[in-house]
Amino acid sequence: MSELPQRQTDIGPPHYEQFLPPVIQKNYGQWKYHEQLGPGHMVHVAESGDKIWTVRVASPRLLSTDTIKDMCDIADAHCDGHLRFTTRNNVEFMVDAESKVEPLMKALTDKDFLIGGIGPRISNVVHTQGWVHCHSAATDASGLVKALMDDLGDYFTTKTLPNKVRLAVACCVNMCGAVHCSDIALVGVHKTPPRIEHDRIKNMCEIPSTIASCPTSAISPDPQKKSVKIKLEKCMYCGNCYSVCPAMPIADPKNDGIAIVIGGKVSNLRSNPKFSKLAIPWLPNTPPRWNETVAAVRKILETYESGARKHERVGEWVDRIGWEKFFKITGLEFTLQHVDDFTFARETWRMAATFKW
Amino acid sequence: MEKEELKKIIYQLVEKSTGKKKLKQSDILKKVAADQGLEKSEVKAALRELMDAGELIFTYFGGSFVEIPPKE
Amino acid sequence: MSMKHQTPLLDELEKGTFPSFVKEIKRAAEHSDYAQDLLGLLELSYKEKVTHWKHGGIVGVRGYGAGVIGRYSDIPDQFPGVAHFHTVRVNQPSGFFYTTKALREICEVWDKYGSGLTNMHGSTGDIILLGTKTENLEPIFAELSSKGWDLGGSGSAVRTPSCCLGAARCEWANIDSMSITNEITQHYQDEMHRPAFPYKFKFKVAGCAVDCIASIARADMSIIGTWKGDIRIDQGEVKNYAQNGMDIQKEIVDMCPTECISWDGSEFKIDNDDCNRCMHCIAKMTKALRPGTEKGATILLGSKAPIVTGALMSWVIVPFMKMEPPYTELFELVDKIWEWWDEYGKNRERIGELIERLSFTTFLKEVGLEPQPAMVKEPRRDPFFFWSEEDIEK
Ligand code: HEM
Ligand code: HEM
Ligand code: HEM
Ligand code: HEM
Ligand code: HEM
Ligand code: SF4
Ligand code: SF4
Numbered sequence: 076m077s078e079l080p081q082r083q084t085d086i087g088p089p090h091y092e093q094f095l096p097p098v099i100q101k102n103y104g105q106w107k108y109h110e111q112l113g114p115g116h117m118v119h120v121a122e123s124g125d126k127i128w129t130v131r132v133a134s135p136r137l138l139s140t141d142t143i144k145d146m147c148d149i150a151d152a153h154c155d156g157h158l159r160f161t162t163r164n165n166v167e168f169m170v171d172a173e174s175k176v177e178p179l180m181k182a183l184t185d186k187d188f189l190i191g192g193i194g195p196r197i198s199n200v201v202h203t204q205g206w207v208h209c210h211s212a213a214t215d216a217s218g219l220v221k222a223l224m225d226d227l228g229d230y231f232t233t234k235t236l237p238n239k240v241r242l243a244v245a246c247c248v249n250m251c252g253a254v255h256c257s258d259i260a261l262v263g264v265h266k267t268p269p270r271i272e273h274d275r276i277k278n279m280c281e282i283p284s285t286i287a288s289c290p291t292s293a294i295s296p297d298p299q300k301k302s303v304k305i306k307l308e309k310c311m312y313c314g315n316c317y318s319v320c321p322a323m324p325i326a327d328p329k330n331d332g333i334a335i336v337i338g339g340k341v342s343n344l345r346s347n348p349k350f351s352k353l354a355i356p357w358l359p360n361t362p363p364r365w366n367e368t369v370a371a372v373r374k375i376l377e378t379y380e381s382g383a384r385k386h387e388r389v390g391e392w393v394d395r396i397g398w399e400k401f402f403k404i405t406g407l408e409f410t411l412q413h414v415d416d417f418t419f420a421r422e423t424w425r426m427a428a429t430f431k432w
Numbered sequence: 433m434e435k436e437e438l439k440k441i442i443y444q445l446v447e448k449s450t451g452k453k454k455l456k457q458s459d460i461l462k463k464v465a466a467d468q469g470l471e472k473s474e475v476k477a478a479l480r481e482l483m484d485a486g487e488l489i490f491t492y493f494g495g496s497f498v499e500i501p502p503k504e
Numbered sequence: 505m506s507m508k509h510q511t512p513l514l515d516e517l518e519k520g521t522f523p524s525f526v527k528e529i530k531r532a533a534e535h536s537d538y539a540q541d542l543l544g545l546l547e548l549s550y551k552e553k554v555t556h557w558k559h560g561g562i563v564g565v566r567g568y569g570a571g572v573i574g575r576y577s578d579i580p581d582q583f584p585g586v587a588h589f590h591t592v593r594v595n596q597p598s599g600f601f602y603t604t605k606a607l608r609e610i611c612e613v614w615d616k617y618g619s620g621l622t623n624m625h626g627s628t629g630d631i632i633l634l635g636t637k638t639e640n641l642e643p644i645f646a647e648l649s650s651k652g653w654d655l656g657g658s659g660s661a662v663r664t665p666s667c668c669l670g671a672a673r674c675e676w677a678n679i680d681s682m683s684i685t686n687e688i689t690q691h692y693q694d695e696m697h698r699p700a701f702p703y704k705f706k707f708k709v710a711g712c713a714v715d716c717i718a719s720i721a722r723a724d725m726s727i728i729g730t731w732k733g734d735i736r737i738d739q740g741e742v743k744n745y746a747q748n749g750m751d752i753q754k755e756i757v758d759m760c761p762t763e764c765i766s767w768d769g770s771e772f773k774i775d776n777d778d779c780n781r782c783m784h785c786i787a788k789m790t791k792a793l794r795p796g797t798e799k800g801a802t803i804l805l806g807s808k809a810p811i812v813t814g815a816l817m818s819w820v821i822v823p824f825m826k827m828e829p830p831y832t833e834l835f836e837l838v839d840k841i842w843e844w845w846d847e848y849g850k851n852r853e854r855i856g857e858l859i860e861r862l863s864f865t866t867f868l869k870e871v872g873l874e875p876q877p878a879m880v881k882e883p884r885r886d887p888f889f890f891w892s893e894e895d896i897e898k
């Protein structure tokens with residue numbers, strides 16, 4: 076093997092300044108306003124009068140180096156070798172003259188990049204690793220995103236909504252992707268506790284660390300069997316124990332499924348940031364197209380689209396009409412699972428005699 | 433105190449608790465600094481040399497710990 | 505290279521208009537055995553509806569306790585290409601701007617030593633390089649670090665800080681989120697790479713209350729830009745919005761949460777004393793309205809996900825802090841908070857959980873922050889409060 080270069084430690088990331096397009100370096104901190112010119116296309120104007128045009132395209136987040144190099148080719152040809160990614164896995168190409176916008180957009184569409192995601196639309200979907208990379212996944216994430224966005228793609232590229240709708244997918248309740256503050260989010264859920272394979276535990280698992288792995292202290296030793304037992308009412312099906320002890324499988328293809336939570340937001344615009352709340356506790360896990368889940372999201376989205384006032388986010392709309400009305404007009408079933416019995420439960424109960432019929 | 437001696441003390445502390453209680457970096461800094469009457473930063477510098485030499489390593493097990501590397 | 509495994513279920517996800525991750529894996533599979541076997545493994549997951557990954561093994565680069573995450577297939581015999589499939593977290597530059605030269609360099613290293621698959625970016629913000637073997641880790645680190653890249657955080661450490669692009673291209677940035685993030689990252693290199701905390705600690709920096717980086721929901725410390733003083737109004741531009749069809753009464757005045765705006769068709773007035781700086785009017789009329797000029801940040805602490813005790817969002821601990829290099833006030837505050845956390849935190853206890861357990865009042869006292877109404881939604885409802893020695897007349 077060839078000689079390796081000298082490693083360095085604690086140098087931190089490269090300084091961002093070297094990566095900024097010249098027009099941004101020049102006008103850093105001096106931006107005056109921006110205008111949205113199309114579904115994936117905006118211009119920012121600086122105090123100096125300089126302008127920068129941005130074209131936003133979707134990515135699947137999981138990118139091959141080949142596709143990154145394709146993006147680089149386009150950025151080299153049109154953007155003087157600069158590009159950036161957004162917090163929601165979109166890619167932005169920026170140019171400093173209006174005449175460069177059309178050729179850039181053409182180059183992008185020629186390569187099948189999807190332009191959109193700016194303004195009162197659905198932007199790209201924040202999501203997690205799923206079956207591509209994670210041991211706790213109750214469902215896949217990339218596949219769900221793809222199925223969902225193939226169906227809702229018009230809301231990325233053309234159609235508008237009362238306000239932005241932020242979608243997120245987490246493949247288990249660990250929710251690496253912070254789905255708990257999204258307008259509409261899908262979460263992979265287990266419905267059954269881990270199964271303890273007593274014969275295998277003896278050889279495969281260290282009992283103390285298995286016990287320690289449980290966040291709710293549901294696991295205790297079972298000295299007779301030289302194994303462990305689970306206090307069922309404490310288990311929240313998180314799968315942590317399986318990470319430590321492979322003899323406690325939790326995956327259950329028949330019962331694992333998808334929950335939908337809605338109405339979260341992180342921005343402070345108008346109303347305070349909100350957590351998402353449970354809309355549908357369980358839908359079957361049906362790869363590769365997850366038709367039930369996609370249809371349910373579409374139904375919630377369309378009910379919001381027709382009922383919300385301009386600028387209302389999903390959560391603001393539901394807060395205005397009330398959750399009881401939300402369940403009525405969407406026709407979604409209200410179940411025992413919807414009633415909170417976790418840490419902050421009491422704050423969610425209705426301590427008033429006012430509600431809608 | 434000589435750095436080499438301090439390194440030995442740290443290594444022995446980790447060795448002694450292997451199999452009993454996993455130590456976090458801050459457990460080591462607190463204990464050794466208190467026992468030897470040193471600044472935590474001195475202990476930290478010595479610990480870092482042990483890490484850089486690969487004599488001790490970080491492990492992750494529902495939290496990050498300092499351990500002796502497994503024998504091949 | 506032809507595909508090693510048949511993947512009828514995944515092939516279904518090559519169809520449709522949205523960009524396809526299956527196409528990406530197949531592109532990588534043209535030259536990567538890892539990607540070939542990843543396809544096979546994933547197809548099996550699609551068929552059986554179970555995951556085929558497991559934790560295990562202690563992997564990393566020498567001297568660091570962060571930045572590499574071990575990952576193994578649970579059926580390595582069937583899919584040897586992904587027997588090891590470790591993740592490398594590479595610290596992204598603030599704001600996610602790149603030159604093509606820099607991206608190509610990373611791609612080159614990754615094509616040589618890894619699967620050719622990435623996440624641009626992970627939800628914490630790192631460049632995620634997905635899938636390599638243990639013996640490649642040191643070479644990857646040598647190649648990357650010699651080109652100026654370093655690894656991000658993982659484990660019980662400072663996690664890779666991230667931010668919105670702020671001053672680089674957004675007129676609402678009240679603070680230089682990219683500079684602050686870069687400074688934090690450089691200042692706490694040791695705390696990122698050599699885990700010493702009870703659990704993870706995340707910083708996220710947003711230029712304004714729109715919070716494009718979702719800091720309030722997923723950072724232990726959320727730094728959100730804001731201002732004092734009057735919103736700057738360009739009355740001419742307000743009229744332009746009205747003429748161009750905006751219903752200012754309905755879309756702006758009626759939607760202001762504090763009801764502090766009035767509009768009579770010719771003059772747009774804001775009672776700034778009553779404005780809570782939610783950003784709605786500014787966001788909707790960006791040409792006409794601009795934040796006030798005395799800028800700084802609100803510091804919030806403590807968000808985390810629901811496991812184990814329920815989700816928390818960050819809450820205010822410092823209503824207003826000036827944010828100017830070298831950010832000494834911020835670093836001093838952080839150091840005090842960490843000292844307290846280090847003293848009392850249990851393994852896997854986030855700072856927000858510790859404050860819940862020992863109380864917000866204890867935290868305020870020990871970290872030396874003055875109580876202020878901005879820290880709470882409302883004062884307490886119960887009469888069960890405590891006094892300290894010095895409050896009692898002897
Ligand atoms: C259905 C209920 C939910 C579950 C089971 C859940 C679970 C989780 C878990 C396990 C984590 C990672 C925990 C950690 O890092 O300590 C997480 C992170 C997060 N969740 Fe949720 N979540 C839920 C709902 C929500 C809601 C409603 C919001 C927002 C309104 C939200 C926002 C976040 C954020 C922002 C993070 C990242 C926090 C961090 O970085 O620590 N989650 N969630
Ligand atoms: C006590 C048991 C364990 C618990 C509760 C646990 C929990 C977690 C949590 C919360 C994370 C995400 C947070 C983070 O990045 O630090 C995580 C990630 C991870 N854990 Fe564990 N874990 C446990 C045991 C293990 C073991 C034994 C291994 C391997 C030896 C392991 C390997 C990993 C890896 C590789 C990741 C990162 C996954 C990625 O980003 O690709 N874990 N684990
Ligand atoms: C072993 C399975 C897991 C895998 C493969 C995995 C993978 C990942 C990856 C790749 C990231 C992005 C990292 C970055 O951008 O730097 C991430 C972030 C995260 N993970 Fe995990 N993770 C795992 C387990 C967990 C667990 C068990 C938890 C919680 C208890 C957890 C909580 C989180 C959180 C909160 C984030 C950051 C979200 C944000 O900052 O927006 N993860 N995970
Ligand atoms: C119309 C005025 C707005 C402007 C100029 C604006 C600007 C931006 C910019 C520059 C980004 C990229 C940030 C980054 O990746 O670092 C961004 C992303 C984002 N913004 Fe805004 N924003 C606006 C309104 C909003 C509103 C009203 C919300 C939410 C209510 C919002 C939520 C977000 C989110 C979630 C992202 C991440 C989206 C992505 O990366 O694709 N923004 N915005
Ligand atoms: C240790 C403190 C308190 C004590 C000992 C106390 C005691 C009492 C007593 C003896 C009554 C009369 C009950 C009756 O008529 O049967 C009463 C009524 C009431 N107290 Fe308190 N109280 C305390 C604190 C508070 C606080 C802090 C509030 C409000 C924030 C409050 C609000 C009321 C109200 C609204 C009533 C009338 C309730 C009704 O008629 O239904 N009290 N309290
Ligand atoms: S959400 Fe759960 S399954 Fe998905 S990547 Fe995170 S820990 Fe893994
Ligand atoms: S699944 Fe989670 S809650 Fe249930 S026993 Fe295992 S670790 Fe505990």
Ligand code: SF4
Nearest residue numbers: 668674711712715716
């Ligand atoms: S958080 Fe505010 S300053 Fe930062 S990009 Fe979003 S709108 Fe701009």
Ligand code: SF4
Nearest residue numbers: 760779780782783785
């Ligand atoms: S920023 Fe919000 S609270 Fe302040 S005037 Fe505008 S809409 Fe009203």
